[in-house]
Amino acid sequence: MRVGVLASGSGSNLQALLDACRPPQPAEVALVACNVEGAGAVARAERARVATWHIADPADGDALLGALRAHGVELVVLAGYLKLVPATVVAAYDGRMLNIHPALLPSFGGKGMYGRRVHEAVLASGATVSGPTVHLVTAEYDRGPIVAQWPVPVLPHDTPETLRDRVLAMEHQLLPAVVLAAARAGRPLRLTADGTAFAVTAAPVVATMATGENG
Numbered sequence: 001m002r003v004g005v006l007a008s009g010s011g012s013n014l015q016a017l018l019d020a021c022r023p024p025q026p027a028e029v030a031l032v033a034c035n036v037e038g039a040g041a042v043a044r045a046e047r048a049r050v051a052t053w054h055i056a057d058p059a060d061g062d063a064l065l066g067a068l069r070a071h072g073v074e075l076v077v078l079a080g081y082l083k084l085v086p087a088t089v090v091a092a093y094d095g096r097m098l099n100i101h102p103a104l105l106p107s108f109g110g111k112g113m114y115g116r117r118v119h120e121a122v123l124a125s126g127a128t129v130s131g132p133t134v135h136l137v138t139a140e141y142d143r144g145p146i147v148a149q150w151p152v153p154v155l156p157h158d159t160p161e162t163l164r165d166r167v168l169a170m171e172h173q174l175l176p177a178v179v180l181a182a183a184r185a186g187r188p189l190r191l192t193a194d195g196t197a198f199a200v201t202a203a204p205v206v207a208t209m210a211t212g213e214n215g
């Protein structure tokens with residue numbers, strides 16, 4: 001399965017995917033698209049000899065779709081991509097586009113909730129559990145069906161940075177696990193959250209994914 005990754009930042013989740021999606025696994029990262037010049041994600045892709053594409057205008061859906069199709073991308077993964085994906089691209093990859101978010105959605109999500117702000121909000125709420133969420137991308141920020149979540153404890157003396165690091169370590173396990181599970185599920189791929197559940201890895205991952213007809 002050819003995976004296209006969209007990123008804006010350091011790309012540590014991209015790195016986890018690059019490390020996990022290698023032969024004999026049934027997935028490979030075919031393209032890394034990034035909207036930030038000089039971002040760590042681009043350097044990681046280049047080191048791994050994966051094609052890169054600069055997103056000059058994040059609102060230009062035709063250009064993005066053209067790049068994804070030119071590289072035969074079957075599954076799109078937003079790994080720290082901080083721009084809204086144009087509706088035409090979301091529609092073209094309906095059920096085949098995943099995002100990772102550093103908190104337990106539906107809480108602590110939505111426009112403007114990324115990076116440090118997410119962990120600050122979790123700490124301010126007094127929540128004792130946080131953790132990454134992988135979900136399908138829809139037209140609204142962080143509102144698509146949840147595919148997998150992994151609980152991570154919030155500790156009494158956590159700062160946004162210590163919590164971020166603990167959640168990020170689990171992101172690096174959860175995201176490749178979901179992508180490889182999707183790739184193993186075969187083609188045509190269309191992930192849905194219709195209640196069909198299977199374990200991506202051992203507990204405590206909770207995943208609801210199913211395959212169905214493409215499109």
Ligand code: GAR
Binds near residue numbers: 007008009014115
């Ligand atoms: C990750 O923590 C990811 O969950 C988050 O950005 C970080 C990117 O780190 N995404 C969001 O907040 C999206 N709302 P990375 O570039 O090292 O993978």
